[in-house]
Amino acid sequence: MLEKPLDFWKNVVWSDESKFNFSGSDGKVMVWRTRHEEFDPKCTVPTVKHGGGSVMVWGCFTRQGVGKLCLLDRIMDRFYYRDILEQNLLPSINHLKLGQQCMFMHDNDPKHTSKLIKDWLNRKGIQTIPWPPY
Template identity: 50%
Template sequence: MKKKVIEIYQSGKGYKAISKALGLLRTTVRAIIYKWRKHGTVENLPRSGRPTKITPRVQRKLIQEVTKDPTTTSKELQPHLPQLRSVSHYVWRKSNTAFQKKNIIPTVKYGGGSVMVWGCFAASGPGRLAVVNGTMNSAVYQKILKENVRPSVCDLKLKRTSAAGQ
């Protein structure tokens, strides 16, 4: 396809005509012609980057293992591949499949719930603790105070003091 773009370009046609004739985007045609002018070729050029440490056969084996269970970790893969010293964890899945059920590892976030309690304490120790069921409103709060303040005062052996003495 790239060679066809260059042939048509050399015959004198513009980006728009080439784009229409081959069914390519104009930006694609422009990029192909730019590369041809700069490097004199439309072939894929060698790229920089770290060379791969695994052979195509080992890569196929990794893909095969992870296809069976997409939630496989790198530590689980290492026993299957003794010739590798370390395997980085890559995500081996097709595009647009990230949220499919088989690719999701279930977790519980934020502890899963909450409990509301009322309590009191004094210098002599802790008082009663009451669990609040449902929504806290004035009536519920008054009931909690009525049922828990006096027994807590008695349990802690607190005595009444005058406000003037403080």
């Protein structure tokens, strides 16, 4: 992939899903402190009742600009992913005037590589770029 000319990348549509927390991380937080700083406010992380909430989004972008951003309202499976592509990827490709020459880049998540999605992309004439297996 690295040997591709710069011009190749102008037609690539990149996409992914991401989670945004309303208040801090929902993972483990590490703090470096001395023994006597255990309860110092600068060494603690405040908590929020019920976790504070989060939002999941799907989005895409190209060299020409950004595509649609979609708020995800349920856990994604291959059927929901197909609906997201239908309602957001296709309009984004049209809006950015990419046409049939565009290449779609998504990761190796099983729902992305399912037969349903491969067949849908093929029917729509959208080529994908293979993602490394690691």
